Amino acid sequence: MNSYIGLKHLHMTCVALSGSLFVLRFIWRLQASALLQKKWVRIAPHVIDTCLLVSAISLAFIAGINPLVQTWLAAKIIALVLYIVLGTFAIKRAKNTSGQIISFILACMVFTYIILVAISKQVLPFLPY
Structure with a gap:
């Protein structure tokens, strides 16, 4: 049981780090910041998401x-794939700022959905049981 609790805390920490770094990278993308080119910024998301x-x-x-x-x-697994695709458009693939912003907003909505599903253990967590 201790390993389960430890893994759960690791998982939740990775969720927080992954989401926070995604938001930070998006802000840097909008600012065309050189920080996006730092080696740790390119590597950290992969390490965090692998641990996740x-x-x-x-x-x-x-x-x-x-x-x-x-x-x-x-539902979480399917939403995770959608989140990854939207995230790549928000950070890299969208051709213009409006596409980046729309992709970012949708990715954040999917990220929130994944968290709500994890907490409620329901496919539609926003509906009363």
Whole structure:
């Protein structure tokens, strides 16, 4: 049980770091900051997100949760893929500022959805049970 609690705290820390760094990188992108080119800024998101994914898989394994059975976990996985795609448009792929901003807002909405699903264990966390 101690390993589960430790992994859960690691996972939540990675969530906070991942979201915070995403927002910071987006701000730097809008400012055309040279900080985006720093080596640590290019590497840190991959390290954090890898820890996030490994801790998530480990938590599901320890808890015996199968995403094919627990629809809330499947919803989180699908939303995560959408968040990654939107994030790449917000930071790198969008051709103009309005595309970056729209992608960023949508990515933040999906990020919030993922957190709400994690807390509620419901596919539609914003609806009363």
